[in-house]
Amino acid sequence: MLTAFWIIAVLIGVLALAYVNVSGRAWGAGVAGALLVSWVLHALPLALNVLLTVVFIVLAIPLAIPTLRRKLISDGVLTAYRRLMPPMSQTEREAIEAGTVWWDGDLFSGRPDWNKLLETPPPSLTPEEQRFLDEETATLCEMTSDWETTNVYKDLPPHVWQYIKDKGFFGMIIPKEYGGLGFSAWAHSQVITKLSTRSGTVAVTVMVPNSLGPGELLRHYGTDEQKRYYLPRLARGIEIPCFALTNPNAGSDAAAIPDYAYVRWGEHEGKRVLGLSVTWDKRYITLGPVATLLGLAFRVYDPDKFLGGREDLGITCALIPTSHPGVQIGRRHMPLNTVFQNGPNWGRDVFIPMDWVIGGQPMIGRGWRMLMECLAAGRGISLPSSNTGMSMLAVRAVGGYARVRTQFKTAIGKFEGVEEALARMGGNLYMMDATRMLTASAVDLGEKPAVASAIAKYHITERARRTINDGMDVTGGKGICMGPSNFLGGAYMQHPVAITVEGANILTRSLIIFGQGAIRCHPFLLKEINATRERDRDAASIAFDAALIGHARFTLSNLARTFVTGTTGSHFVRIPDDVAPETRRYYQQLTRFSAALAFLADVSMGTLGGALKRKEKLSARLGDILSLLYLCSATLKRYEAEGRHAADAPLMHWAIWDAMFKAQSAFEGVISNFPNRLIATVVRRIIFPLGRPYVVPSDAIGHQVASLLIAPSATRDRLTAAMHIGQSDDDPVGLIERALAATVVAEPIEHKLRAAIRQRHVDGRLPPGAGVEVLAERGVAAGVIDAEEAHALIAQRDLVEQVIRVDDFDRDLGASLLLPAIEALHRQSLSTKPRAPAEPRLPAGVV
Numbered sequence: 001m002l003t004a005f006w007i008i009a010v011l012i013g014v015l016a017l018a019y020v021n022v023s024g025r026a027w028g029a030g031v032a033g034a035l036l037v038s039w040v041l042h043a044l045p046l047a048l049n050v051l052l053t054v055v056f057i058v059l060a061i062p063l064a065i066p067t068l069r070r071k072l073i074s075d076g077v078l079t080a081y082r083r084l085m086p087p088m089s090q091t092e093r094e095a096i097e098a099g100t101v102w103w104d105g106d107l108f109s110g111r112p113d114w115n116k117l118l119e120t121p122p123p124s125l126t127p128e129e130q131r132f133l134d135e136e137t138a139t140l141c142e143m144t145s146d147w148e149t150t151n152v153y154k155d156l157p158p159h160v161w162q163y164i165k166d167k168g169f170f171g172m173i174i175p176k177e178y179g180g181l182g183f184s185a186w187a188h189s190q191v192i193t194k195l196s197t198r199s200g201t202v203a204v205t206v207m208v209p210n211s212l213g214p215g216e217l218l219r220h221y222g223t224d225e226q227k228r229y230y231l232p233r234l235a236r237g238i239e240i241p242c243f244a245l246t247n248p249n250a251g252s253d254a255a256a257i258p259d260y261a262y263v264r265w266g267e268h269e270g271k272r273v274l275g276l277s278v279t280w281d282k283r284y285i286t287l288g289p290v291a292t293l294l295g296l297a298f299r300v301y302d303p304d305k306f307l308g309g310r311e312d313l314g315i316t317c318a319l320i321p322t323s324h325p326g327v328q329i330g331r332r333h334m335p336l337n338t339v340f341q342n343g344p345n346w347g348r349d350v351f352i353p354m355d356w357v358i359g360g361q362p363m364i365g366r367g368w369r370m371l372m373e374c375l376a377a378g379r380g381i382s383l384p385s386s387n388t389g390m391s392m393l394a395v396r397a398v399g400g401y402a403r404v405r406t407q408f409k410t411a412i413g414k415f416e417g418v419e420e421a422l423a424r425m426g427g428n429l430y431m432m433d434a435t436r437m438l439t440a441s442a443v444d445l446g447e448k449p450a451v452a453s454a455i456a457k458y459h460i461t462e463r464a465r466r467t468i469n470d471g472m473d474v475t476g477g478k479g480i481c482m483g484p485s486n487f488l489g490g491a492y493m494q495h496p497v498a499i500t501v502e503g504a505n506i507l508t509r510s511l512i513i514f515g516q517g518a519i520r521c522h523p524f525l526l527k528e529i530n531a532t533r534e535r536d537r538d539a540a541s542i543a544f545d546a547a548l549i550g551h552a553r554f555t556l557s558n559l560a561r562t563f564v565t566g567t568t569g570s571h572f573v574r575i576p577d578d579v580a581p582e583t584r585r586y587y588q589q590l591t592r593f594s595a596a597l598a599f600l601a602d603v604s605m606g607t608l609g610g611a612l613k614r615k616e617k618l619s620a621r622l623g624d625i626l627s628l629l630y631l632c633s634a635t636l637k638r639y640e641a642e643g644r645h646a647a648d649a650p651l652m653h654w655a656i657w658d659a660m661f662k663a664q665s666a667f668e669g670v671i672s673n674f675p676n677r678l679i680a681t682v683v684r685r686i687i688f689p690l691g692r693p694y695v696v697p698s699d700a701i702g703h704q705v706a707s708l709l710i711a712p713s714a715t716r717d718r719l720t721a722a723m724h725i726g727q728s729d730d731d732p733v734g735l736i737e738r739a740l741a742a743t744v745v746a747e748p749i750e751h752k753l754r755a756a757i758r759q760r761h762v763d764g765r766l767p768p769g770a771g772v773e774v775l776a777e778r779g780v781a782a783g784v785i786d787a788e789e790a791h792a793l794i795a796q797r798d799l800v801e802q803v804i805r806v807d808d809f810d811r812d813l814g815a816s817l818l819l820p821a822i823e824a825l826h827r828q829s830l831s832t833k834p835r836a837p838a839e840p841r842l843p844a845g846v847v
């Protein structure tokens with residue numbers, strides 16, 4: 001009995017010490033205390049007491065004496081670690097080290113400091129930024145017709161281009177001292193979001209010069225002279241920039257670009273100068289066909305050692321005026337049916353002076369790091385904003401449409417099947433926008449949140465894909481038939497672009513989020529990796545030992561926390577007192593999942609080592625867990641920041657339940673596919689000791705969310721706050737808004753009439769072709785409704801007729817008019833021009 005008590009007490013003690021992650025000394029004292037108790041009370045047989053005491057002394061002495069510990073334990077692990085770790089290329093290292101760790105680090109720690117999140121100031125606009133959003137941005141939206149842009153001009157019309165340039169849209173991120181608008185990341189995001197609710201082409205056109213490209217690169221790395229010359233010209237739209245990285249042979253693996261330059265002496269403006277002879281072949285370059293300034297990435301070689309160092313100097317970025325002799329640019333791709341300017345460019349042995357390198361000669365070879373640093377911030381703004389915008393359009397317009405479109409004498413939005421799609425749309429949008437806000441706040445706080453921005457890019461674009469697809473299903477044929485009155489088909493066609501650019505999504509999920517997240521967010525992993533690279537043996541041993549001990553305690557602590565929070569349903573997890581009561585359990589559950597993620601990540605890395613990098617399915621699921629924790633915390637932050645509106649709560653609840661269920665499935669996905677079955681079984685018992693607690697969001701919550709989308713309300717307005725609603729009479733979204741308002745007024749009148757028909761006060765049998773006018777007239781005659789109500793019914797019917805109308809065209813869709821042009825286009829696409837060789841002709845000795 002005593003033995004059993006002692007064992008239970010020891011187990012509880014071990015869990016408690018591990019849970020709070022006590023120091024090594026406290027561990028020693030704890031184990032010594034337990035042994036003392038056993039000796040004094042004879043809790044264990046004498047032989048066992050002796051054995052345990054000897055084991056304790058044998059282990060404790062080397063653990064307590066650092067030099068001994070290093071010799072006996074850490075140095076051996078370091079050697080094994082060096083063998084296990086896959087080699088890391090310079091570009092991989094630069095990608096991993098780019099940017100900063102922020103809230104993502106907390107989520108990976110197993111102990112997120114919720115106060116840190118809640119105290120992050122919510123994003124806000126200055127009066128000037130707000131005015132720009134309300135006036136210039138709204139005007140630009142109003143000036144742009146996606147149908148006309150896509151089908152008539154195949155480009156933005158000239159007056160829209162001019163307005164964009166004149167009002168400084170291309171210089172939103174350029175500081176005021178250089179003539180730009182100097183906007184915050186949040187203001188930039190708000191502008192892109194709003195434009196995206198109107199037209200993908202205008203949004204992409206404005207977005208690109210403000211994201212990763214010449215403006216951003218110059219701002220951070222340009223020489224003073226380059227900044228002084230180019231930034232004011234870019235801000236005023238005198239220069240149209242593009243940035244060309246992608247080569248036909250290097251898309252996702254962009255660091256492998258074969259575009260090259262040799263350091264050479266050459267002629268420039270009549271002088272002999274040292275420069276670069278560049279050969280490149282790029283494709284898919286946005287704004288390329290109209291660009292005046294080409295930002296170009298290529299690898300520099302210096303076989304003649306003009307710069308005195310290595311031959312292969314690495315990836316370099318330069319700015320080349322597109323009018324420069326040898327630059328071939330101007331042709332276009334057709335990215336689906338979206339007509340933003342995008343195309344290839346190439347050149348062969350084009351000589352440029354050294355001072356065209358961004359940052360000048362000292363920045364030769366620093367291009368990859370520059371790109372990764374800028375991407376760490378920019379990726380969190382551009383596509384998250386445009387995709388949230390497209391989803392806002394889908395949610396607002398489709399929600400309204402689902403109320404005014406009736407089938408089986410019922411608004412389609414009230415059928416359970418449609419409700420399910422609407423609930424997904426609303427819940428996902430709430431979470432997407434929350435994620436956009438949190439990530440923009442981080443950038444405005446000066447962070448370059450590499451992992452969080454990859455999470456935002458991947459998850460917002462994927463949820464946008466789902467939201468737009470759901471919207472298309474709900475609108476039926478109306479969404480499919482293109483024409484000026486189709487409000488969603490454009491977003492549907494444009495959307496795959498977002499999936500592919502700035503890190504194609506499969507790659508981002510499988511390789512980047514966890515790959516980079518684990519190394520950057522883990523408190524000890526990067527320290528261990530850095531120690532393996534340390535050349536000084538002693539320094540490596542000391543650094544590795546410190547990291548290893550910290551790592552061991554970290555893993556043990558997360559194991560204990562995972563198990564304890566799992567067995568207690570995380571009810572005892574301490575969280576800030578002042579969070580909304582309806583969200584308390586979410587904070588507790590997220591803390592539990594954070595500990596479980598940290599524990600599972602350590603087990604995965606510990607057992608699979610470098611092989612985890614190739615096990616992309618496992619790595620992707622671990623990344624999903626980290627991402628879903630980020631998305632959930634963004635959602636809770638939004639709910640608090642917006643004032644805990646009870647009416648918005650269903651959106652928040654749906655989003656969190658959905659994400660927690662998905663996170664739980666991701667845990668299960670990792671565990672059930674873990675190569676070592678024994679470890680998998682143990683890990684499952686630790687993470688889910690009482691089974692899996694999360695289920696999908698309830699139908700009741702789904703019903704509440706769907707109901708919020710199909711009726712005008714403050715919640716619907718908050719959910720789509722950045723939305724532009726067209727003002728013209730025939731604007732399809734404006735029309736839905738008016739029809740929705742009219743429907744809300746008409747529905748009770750219609751109910752009165754129907755009741756009167758059932759009670760035979762009004763004759764409901766209508767002659768063929770007769771409509772609501774006849775019924776309304778009979779209702780007025782019977783005194784069931786008044787003339788004003790009759791008018792409201794007819795007005796609503798007229799508006800709904802306009803909403804459900806789809807466009808039709810001549811039988812040949814105008815082909816006979818366009819045929820000569822189409823044939824010419826076909827001929828053009830066949831006449832490919834000779835390009836530069838894809839592979840560089842490497843100098844001798846360079847492989």
Ligand SMILES: Cc1cc2nc3c(=O)[nH]c(=O)nc-3n(C[C@H](O)[C@H](O)[C@H](O)COP(=O)(O)OP(=O)(O)OC[C@H]3O[C@@H](n4cnc5c(N)ncnc54)[C@H](O)[C@@H]3O)c2cc1C
Nearest residue numbers: 243244245246251252284285286335501502504506507510
């Ligand atoms: C409309 C448009 C605009 C663009 N604008 C620009 C621009 O302005 N400047 C510029 O430089 N580039 C631009 N790009 C290029 C864009 O960044 C690339 O298309 C992107 O990097 C993917 O390359 P890829 O298309 O060659 O696909 P691939 O690299 O061939 O990839 C195909 C698929 O394989 C997946 N994949 C590849 N490797 C892995 C892996 N290790 N693990 C898992 N999955 C993997 C990818 O996720 C993708 O799904 C643009 C592209 C498009 C379509």
